[in-house]
Amino acid sequence: MAIKAENRLTTLKVVSYILVAIWLIIAAFPFLWTVWGSFKVQGDFFSKADWTNAIYGIFTTRETGGPFTLNGYYGAWIEEEFWRNVINTTVIVFFTVVISLTFGTLGGYALARSGYRYAFWLLMAALVFRAMPHITLVSGYMLPFFEWNIWGLKGTSIIVLVAINQPFTLWMLHSFFLNIPKDMDESAMVDGCTRFQAFRHVIVPVMWPGVITTGLFSFLLAYNDYAVTSMLLSKPNETMVPAVASFLGTVQVQGNIMFAVAAVVSATAPLFVLILFFQRQIVSGLTAGAVKG
Template identity: 75%
Template sequence: MAGSPHRRPIGLVVISTGFILLWLLVAAVPFLWTLWGSFKVQADFFSKADWRHAIYGVRTLAETGSRFTGGGYEGAWIEQSFWRNALNTGIVVFFTVIISLTVGTLGGYALARSGYRYAFWILMAALVFRAMPHITLVSGYLLPFFEWNLWGHLGTTIIVLVAINQPFTLWMLHSFFLNIPKDMDESAMVDGCT
């Protein structure tokens, strides 16, 4: 069987693959170096005497008896209570996503199936709020949240993040529902979906 007429030359494939692998290596080195250094003591990782101390862990071996240590993670997660920040982040992300998707799904579907002109203007208003810098939106919340003693609570953070992300969610789900044929809605209604 003859070769495909759309095959790329082998030289081009080798050069482009080599370039991509080199680019991935260059992009990954800072992350890998930071991960490697997180298992060393500071005296090794920030050594001015010899940069190879960060690789071989000379001072880490002298201080801990091993070339690797988890002391940095213990200090951050346990002594500095970073686990609490990670838990708070998880709670905020979970509720922000649930609320944003619930409201955005309802609004996006309603605006996609609406035949009225107001749907366009609501989407334009959402686009205006999406184009505004976040700090201009948050600054409007500051005074009331300070006066009502709500600043620094998880619920406040969730409300602000939902308000900031709602225009984007509305636009994305609106365009998603526009791509679903209206015949699908009609057939679902025939099958008993209300």
């Protein structure tokens, strides 16, 4: 009996190890393959005849003289002017994150400290707003924005992204502020501070871990957004993600699909670095809402 249980335990373990191994391969392989392939020519990246070509770079050597080439990156960054999209992304993401966090900390703090029923209703409304497919909102923006002549501007997209970000930011910061003991700011107020002074001098110095975690997610939302940026930005103001998507259409026709591959790798690299440095915060942020229920 004991032996049987022992056996079952090990098979279960082996099965679970295999499952994890399979998952990790499935998760990592597409990225490794694409990063590696971005330094090849199209004949190797799409190597129908023999997939080992992609590894040894047969066509790349034949066409460029070496097993690796930067042609894709040159084409994307210089010829297609991808650097413009990088600058646009930097501007839009920076302002979206800063404004979202400012609005979110104030609102999240108020929601965490107010015991009234309307605070609950605001959180519920935010939850419903969080579930809205972004494209449905975009169809509401298009006509008024065209009428007011603010369509296509960076500022418009920034403020729209801030607003779309708010429900999530509010929920997250609200739960972080609930974890900061009420006594801290209340004792400051007993000592004569106004509510805002208490917030400024007592809460702000201790809130940074929560703000950084929330900021990471605001960053990801703005950086990865497609629905808003692809519909609301004019061509010269386009960010990286819609630019990559529109590359897909144009460069495929010209046979320059490696430009798109290089652009995709360029757009993913910052995320890779982000996960490397902030893995702990991202994991804690993902589970913050969940574990506390």
